[in-house]
Amino acid sequence: MAADTSLEVALVAADRTVWSGPASMVIARTVEGDVGVLPGHAPLLSLLTDAVVEINTADGVVVATVDGGFLSVANNRVSVLSERALLAEEIAVDEARAMLDEAQGLPTGDERELRIRRAEARIRAVEKARAGVR
Template identity: 40%
Template sequence: MAITVNVVSADEQIWSGEAEMLVARTTEGEIGILTGHTPLLAILAGGEVRVTQVGGRKLVVNAEDGFISVQNDTVTVVARAAELVS
């Protein structure tokens, strides 16, 4: 099973796809999201959002000033500014 991840900035979609896991830093601390995670809305604390894609490939996005939403195995990261690093 996989989660659907959408990473968007104020003016464009940065990345969208299926993933095994997403790790992001929130104002409450670092959080890992896997399939079946409970619904969540959290404020991003700027920095790296790390995505492990299905198959193990790693993806890193720098995201600033935004939030992360988790609902029904869909994770949405909305940031004022976001940039794909790798």
């Protein structure tokens, strides 16, 4: 059976659909490592980490961040579900850098590490978008 040539992708936050549409590839970071999803990918359900998600479309690459969540893949449909997700163009890099500075000033612990990961992911998303992706 020939695989379809595209994926149907939905990037969904708790309060809204952040982005949806056809794509040729999705790259996301799970707790087990980075995953690249192409058409015909085997079914998958995985936990996401706080990181950048890249969605390759016919118009370019959509760059976003997620604060953890789930990645579901089945029948060329990809769902990226997170409590909070932001497109790179929605991120104010100055605010993300301030978040990072504030987090680095916290005492060592899980909350500090979580805030650092989230701030760094937002900064990376903006940098990737500025480097030429949509």
